Amino acid sequence: MLKKESQNLEIDNLDIDILKQLMQDATKPYTEIAKDLIVSGGTIHVRMKKLQEMGIIKGSHLIIDPQKAGYDVTAFLGIYLEKGIQYKDAVEQLSKIKEVVELHYTTGAYSMFAKIICRDTSHLRHVLNEEIQAVPGIQRTETLISLEESIRRQIEL
Amino acid sequence: MLKKESQNLEIDNLDIDILKQLMQDATKPYTEIAKDLIVSGGTIHVRMKKLQEMGIIKGSHLIIDPQKAGYDVTAFLGIYLEKGIQYKDAVEQLSKIKEVVELHYTTGAYSMFAKIICRDTSHLRHVLNEEIQAVPGIQRTETLISLEESIRRQIEL
DNA sequence: GTTGAAAAGTGCTGCGA
DNA sequence: TCGCAGCACTTTTCAAC
Numbered sequence: 001m002l003k004k005e006s007q008n009l010e011i012d013n014l015d016i017d018i019l020k021q022l023m024q025d026a027t028k029p030y031t032e033i034a035k036d037l038i039v040s041g042g043t044i045h046v047r048m049k050k051l052q053e054m055g056i057i058k059g060s061h062l063i064i065d066p067q068k069a070g071y072d073v074t075a076f077l078g079i080y081l082e083k084g085i086q087y088k089d090a091v092e093q094l095s096k097i098k099e100v101v102e103l104h105y106t107t108g109a110y111s112m113f114a115k116i117i118c119r120d121t122s123h124l125r126h127v128l129n130e131e132i133q134a135v136p137g138i139q140r141t142e143t144l145i146s147l148e149e150s151i152r153r154q155i156e157l
Numbered sequence: 158m159l160k161k162e163s164q165n166l167e168i169d170n171l172d173i174d175i176l177k178q179l180m181q182d183a184t185k186p187y188t189e190i191a192k193d194l195i196v197s198g199g200t201i202h203v204r205m206k207k208l209q210e211m212g213i214i215k216g217s218h219l220i221i222d223p224q225k226a227g228y229d230v231t232a233f234l235g236i237y238l239e240k241g242i243q244y245k246d247a248v249e250q251l252s253k254i255k256e257v258v259e260l261h262y263t264t265g266a267y268s269m270f271a272k273i274i275c276r277d278t279s280h281l282r283h284v285l286n287e288e289i290q291a292v293p294g295i296q297r298t299e300t301l302i303s304l305e306e307s308i309r310r311q312i313e314l
Numbered sequence: 315g316t317t318g319a320a321a322a323g324t325g326c327t328g329c330g331a
Numbered sequence: 332t333c334g335c336a337g338c339a340c341t342t343t344t345c346a347a348c
Binding site: 011019022023024026027054055058060061062063065066068069071074076091095098099100101102104105108109110112113114117143144145146147149150152153154155156157 | 168176179180181182183184211212213214215216217218219220221222223225226228231233248251252255256257258259260261262263264265266267269270271274299300301302303304305306307308309310311312313314
């Protein structure tokens with residue numbers, strides 16, 4: 001009896017259907033989902049619990065409009081690291097900068113790639129010149145400013 | 158009496174505090190938020206209604222772990238458009254490709270910049286070679302593959 | 315594993331300050 | 332404009348299938 005963790009780690013179509021619905025609107029009541037999928041509310045609850053324990057569901061976020069909240073500038077940053085600099089150290093430093101909302105370790109031209117959201121262009125300038133440049137090991141950056149976010153959605157299961 | 162829309166379109170600290178809490182966990186009960194902020198549940202409700210009407214709150218999403226859901230490859234795509242091609246037409250075509258989860262119209266080296274999530278490398282290859290290349294007006298693309306997503310969060314208000 | 319209903323807790327609405 | 336209280340609804344649990 002060594003298989004301790006094998007407590008139904010599979011996802012079936014019902015799980016997928018539940019996720020599909022909740023990915024669009026996380027506040028949708030279980031009872032409504034149950035009606036749509038023709039199962040009982042209790043089943044939805046059991047499945048959700050399983051998915052959460054499996055770690056597939058990491059939580060739920062309120063989606064706000066950054067522009068209406070006063071954050072008007074989205075930019076992408078290609079980052080070149082100096083040779084011999086630990087990627088991990090740079091991540092730690094960059095994670096302290098609140099405006100950095102995404103950071104990837106990438107193949108290709110850049111060492112790292114970041115997404116930044118700022119209030120306006122002067123705020124962006126400050127973040128780039130004062131905050132980012134102050135991170136040890138960052139050699140050079142290339143900035144792409146987003147003039148329009150045309151698509152923004154989640155993966156389709 | 159021309160000011161028809163001026164029905165309190167301002168955001169105070171209470172609104173910000175409510176958003177801060179719900180942005181981390183959209184399922185947090187109003188009553189708990191009310192306790193934390195030392196106001197009544199009804200007040201939270203009124204503020205939320207205001208924020209929704211103002212369009213600051215766009216909805217709520219379930220956050221899933223793409224890797225555990227079988228989507229292991231995240232890539233960024235710098236896109237060069239041919240001269241004279243309408244940006245809008247390209248957006249329309251790209252929005253039909255499910256794997257494209259983000260698309261920006263950008264300044265800098267590229268005309269457009271996309272984020273793509275795929276199951277594996279062969280899935281990515283298919284999307285790049287068959288789907289993306291088939292879009293009229295796309296001259297050339299540069300791919301950055303994310304080996305690790307080190308930071309992923311929302312803006313801090 | 316699923317169901318259906320009972321119990322507990324939450325969201326919503328109107329009245330009062 | 333805000334806070335309180337009652338009603339409707341949802342979530343959660345549990346015995347039975």
